[in-house]
Amino acid sequence: MTVGWKRKQPAICGLSRRLTAIGMTRFELATSAPPVQRSNQAEPHPVVGRISLGVGGKSGFRTTNSTETGHLSLGWTGLPGTIRRRFFVPGNGISLMTVSDPAASRQQHAMKHRPADRPASPSDSENSSDAAMTAIPQRSATSRPESQRVGFAGRLRRSWPLLIFGIAIGAGLGIYFLGGSDRGLDRPLELTLRPIPAIYSPERAMGYLETICDFGPRPTGSEAMKRQQEFLTDFFTENGASVELQKASIRHPLTGEAVEMANLIASWYPDRPIRFLLCAHYDTRPFPDRDRKDPKGVFIGANDGASGVAAWMEMSHQFSSLPADVGVDVVLFDAEEFVFSEGRDDYFLGSTHFAQQYKMSPPAVGYRAGVLLDMVGDRELQLLYERNSLRYARDVTKSIWQTARRLGVRAFVPRTRMQDIRDDHLPLNQIAGIPTTDLIDFDYPRPGFRAPQYWHTTEDVPEKCSGTSLAAVTWTVHQWLVEQSGK
Numbered sequence: 001m002t003v004g005w006k007r008k009q010p011a012i013c014g015l016s017r018r019l020t021a022i023g024m025t026r027f028e029l030a031t032s033a034p035p036v037q038r039s040n041q042a043e044p045h046p047v048v049g050r051i052s053l054g055v056g057g058k059s060g061f062r063t064t065n066s067t068e069t070g071h072l073s074l075g076w077t078g079l080p081g082t083i084r085r086r087f088f089v090p091g092n093g094i095s096l097m098t099v100s101d102p103a104a105s106r107q108q109h110a111m112k113h114r115p116a117d118r119p120a121s122p123s124d125s126e127n128s129s130d131a132a133m134t135a136i137p138q139r140s141a142t143s144r145p146e147s148q149r150v151g152f153a154g155r156l157r158r159s160w161p162l163l164i165f166g167i168a169i170g171a172g173l174g175i176y177f178l179g180g181s182d183r184g185l186d187r188p189l190e191l192t193l194r195p196i197p198a199i200y201s202p203e204r205a206m207g208y209l210e211t212i213c214d215f216g217p218r219p220t221g222s223e224a225m226k227r228q229q230e231f232l233t234d235f236f237t238e239n240g241a242s243v244e245l246q247k248a249s250i251r252h253p254l255t256g257e258a259v260e261m262a263n264l265i266a267s268w269y270p271d272r273p274i275r276f277l278l279c280a281h282y283d284t285r286p287f288p289d290r291d292r293k294d295p296k297g298v299f300i301g302a303n304d305g306a307s308g309v310a311a312w313m314e315m316s317h318q319f320s321s322l323p324a325d326v327g328v329d330v331v332l333f334d335a336e337e338f339v340f341s342e343g344r345d346d347y348f349l350g351s352t353h354f355a356q357q358y359k360m361s362p363p364a365v366g367y368r369a370g371v372l373l374d375m376v377g378d379r380e381l382q383l384l385y386e387r388n389s390l391r392y393a394r395d396v397t398k399s400i401w402q403t404a405r406r407l408g409v410r411a412f413v414p415r416t417r418m419q420d421i422r423d424d425h426l427p428l429n430q431i432a433g434i435p436t437t438d439l440i441d442f443d444y445p446r447p448g449f450r451a452p453q454y455w456h457t458t459e460d461v462p463e464k465c466s467g468t469s470l471a472a473v474t475w476t477v478h479q480w481l482v483e484q485s486g487k
């Protein structure tokens with residue numbers, strides 16, 4: 001799965017919201033036209049100060065690569081009319097901030113347009129009281145030191161932009177450091193308002209997740225993937241499904257050799273008139289390439305790989321009692337991220353193959369809708385509306401969140417997240433025409449500056465996941481399926 005910032009409209013990060021709330025300044029994250037160009041525009045005011053800031057690099061903003069996200073820019077807006085420059089991050093986490101002063105601008109303008117043969121007269125600097133209070137590099141060496149000409153009030157007036165600026169930076173740093181604390185990890189989060197019914201078992205679901213992780217890393221074509229396929233084939237068969245592997249050959253991105261991939265399709269009641277596609281990917285990324293310390297280390301994919309599978313396993317216990325007109329397929333996609341190099345290797349090979357086959361030879365009863373699970377095991381689960389899901393499967397998406405609301409499952413947050421998520425639901429929507437929504441919590445464990453980041457790192461392990469999250473999702477989606485009966 002990859003992610004892209006929404007273009008045009010600046011995405012405002014959590015820090016921004018908090019700073020805006022105290023009415024002091026505003027931080028923006030945007031990917032509009034290369035912002036470096038804007039910084040080269042003619043300056044309306046001369047620069048009187050510059051400050052460099054490191055802002056945490058790529059992972060702080062979760063860019064996948066600079067070509068996809070364009071340049072990041074951080075914009076700063078101060079009090080009206082006095083400080084308004086933007087400063088930019090050209091992709092690698094360094095920013096430049098410029099502070100300008102309109103009074104200095106006027107003075108400089110006056111100096112520039114004075115007749116060359118006339119020396120600066122005292123009246124020039126008295127034309128504007130603002131100008132008299134401004135430090136100008138070109139000021140005549142014979143003029144009195146500024147401190148003798150302006151009093152305390154004047155100095156304060158001249159320097160207040162910098163004062164405000166300093167306070168803003170101080171507040172920003174405070175939030176930056178406070179925002180990264182591990183709060184929330186120790187205490188269980190309130191994912192549901194009511195107890196989850198006992199038929200959805202957090203312990204059992206978590207057991208499934210751990211069993212899958214015990215196979216080790218499960219990239220496409222690996223021995224561990226084969227063992228996982230055998231295990232899941234047996235498991236779903238015992239739970240009443242007919243299971244098949246939909247195989248295809250793909251190219252290994254590094255060696256060019258042929259690699260066999262296989263989607264696992266487990267079907268319940270293929271003849272029933274209302275059918276749903278329940279899917280997830282079950283391969284794991286070859287390497288934890290976002291891990292700062294160990295990007296070639298072991299990637300277990302507890303959340304990104306095992307969580308969706310475990311949730312469908314847990315839900316399969318309910319399929320024997322589905323409404324009489326509802327049938328389901330659980331489809332586990334291979335090669336969702338057989339990606340060794342970001343930007344070079346293709347995502348979604350398994351789901352693309354599945355979508356093409358579906359389009360070429362549609363089943364007797366087509367899917368009414370699809371539900372994709374990805375990264376649903378996070379202990380701090382917060383599922384927001386995902387933009388591509390709203391674009392392609394708005395009704396499906398909204399109705400699932402409505403079910404969650406009715407049940408009191410607060411892990412489903414009826415708010416749209418900033419980024420587009422590119423995931424297996426894209427080929428299903430675009431190629432197969434199956435309106436498919438993506439239930440995904442991309443903030444693993446949570447958004448914010450300095451928050452830990454487990455996505456695509458060696459930290460994506462079962463200890464970072466929770467059976468309660470899996471059961472909450474299972475409960476919601478199962479109840480939603482039941483509600484579709486008779487419609």
Ligand SMILES: [Zn+2]
Nearest residue numbers: 001285304337
């Ligand atoms: Zn991933």
